[in-house]
Amino acid sequence: MTIRDVISADGTSIVYRVSGPPDARPLVLLHGWAESLTCWGTGVVDELSTRYRVIAADLRGHGYSGAPESGYDDPENWAADIAAILDAESAIDGAVLLGWSYGGLVICDYLAEHGTSEVDGIILVSAINGIGPGKAGGTTGPAMRAAMPAVFDESPGTAVRAFAAFGDANIGSGEGKGVDAQRLFGASLSTPPRVRKALFVRTTDHDDMLRTLDVPALLMHGTADTVVDIAASEHAAALIPDVHTSYWDGAKHGLFIEDPGKFVAEVSEFIDTLA
Template sequence: MALRDALSADGTNIVYRAGGPADARPLVLLHGWSANLRCWGSAADDLAARFRVIAVDLRGHGYSDVPAVGYDDPKNWAGDVAAVLAAEGIESGAVLLGWSYGGIVLSDYLTAYGTGAVAGVVYTGSMANIGRDVPGAATGIAMEQAIPGVFEESAGRAVRAFGAFGNANTGPGADKGVDAQRLFGASLATPPAVRKALFYRTVDNTETLRALDIPVLVLHGTADPVVPIENGRYIAEAVPDARASFWEGAQHGLFIEDRPRFVAEVSEFAESL
C-alpha cells in the first residue's frame, strides 16, 4: 500500500495509505483518538484483497500535519475527508468506516458534504457525537480513568494513564500483546496537545444521522470500556437504514480482537450496497 497525501481546505497536509484493486469499491478507514493509519493491522490488508482501501492519518496524528489550532472545528475534519476523496478522484460509491473518534470525523464529513460521494457508512466501537450532555456521546470507564493523565507531557505520567486502557483495544487474548504495544506506541507518539484538543469540542450530528439516505452498519462490543455500547445503539436507533451487530463480550478494537469476523461483516455490508 502506497503512502500519498492531500491538502485540506485549511492548508493541513493529510497523509493516507492506499492499496487494493484500483477499480474496486473505495473503503476509507478513519482511525480513532491518538492512533494512526497503521492501527488496523492485518485487517486493512485483508480488506484490500476485495476493496480499494484508503487508510487515513487524521490531522495531528501519524504522518499528517500537526496544526496548532483548529481541532474544535468540525469543518476542518470534514475538509480532511473531502480532500482525500478528491485526491483519489472518488465522486461516488465510497464506504466510510470510522473507529472510535473516527466515527465523529466521518459524521462531521456527512454533515458538511452530504452523501453524494458515499454509498454506505460503518461505525465500529464508535460514536457520532462528542461533548458533555450531548446525546450518544457517553465516555467509557477506561477513558474516564485515563483522563487527564493521557494529556500529560510527562512521559512517565502519560504511560501510567494509558495503562488504564489495558486490553481494551485488543481484547483479553494473550496473543494480541504485540498489537497492544503497537497501539500504545501510536498513542504516545501523538502529541499531548493534540490528545487534549480532540476532547475540547462539542458536536451533535444527530440530525445528520436521522436524515441519512444511505445504509449504515454499526459494529460494537457489548463490553467496550472506551466507547460504551449505548453510543452504538444511539446511532443505530437514529439512522433510518441501520444494521447493527453487537458483539457479546467484545471490547473496543474489534478489527484486532476478532479480525476474521470484522473483515467478513464489513465485506458483506460493502458488497451489499
C-alpha cells in the same frame, strides 16, 4: 501499496495509504483518538485489499499528517480533510467510510457538511457520533473516563501510566495480541499531548444528520467496551433510517484486533449488499 498526501482546506497535510485494485469499491478507514493508520494491522488491511480499494488515513494531528496548533474544535476542518482525500482520489465512486472510535465522529462531521453524494454507505466501529457533556452519542466508558486528564499530560511518566491503565480495553482478551497492544500504545504516545487534549475540547452532536441519513449504515460495537460505551452506538441506531447493527457479546473496543476474521467478514458482507 502507495503512500500519498493531500492538502486540506486550512493548509494541513493529510497523509493516507492506498492498497487494493484501483477499480474496486473504495473503502476509507479512519482511526480513533491518539492512533494512526497503522492501528488496523497488516492482516486486516491485506484481507480487505483483496476485494476493495482500501484508503487508510492519518487524521490531522496523528501519524504523519500535519498537526496544526489549533482548529481541532471545528467540525468543518475534519470534514474538509475527508473531502480532500475523496477529491484527490479522482477515481473514487461510491465510497464506503469506516470509522473506529473518534473516526466515527469525523465521518459524521463530513456527512453533515458535504452530504452523501460520494458515499454509498458508512460503518461505525465502537464509535462516537457526538462529543461533549450531555451528548448521548459521545458516551464514554469507565476506562476512558479514568484515563483523563492524565493522558493529556506532557510528563512521560504520567502519560505512560495513564495509557497503561487501559489494559486490554483496545485489544480484548486472548493470547497473541502483545504486538498489537504495543503498536497501539506507541501510536498513542507519539500523538502530541496538545492534540490528545484538543480533540476533546468541543461539544457537538449530529443527531439531525443521522435522522436524515440517506445511505445504509452498519454499527459494530462490543458489549464490554470500556472506552466508548455501547450506548453511543445504540443512540445512533435509534436515529438512522437504514441501519444494521452488530453487537459483539463480551467484546471490547478494538473489534478488528479482537477477532480480525469476524470483522472482515461482517464489513465485507455489509459492503457487498450496497447498490
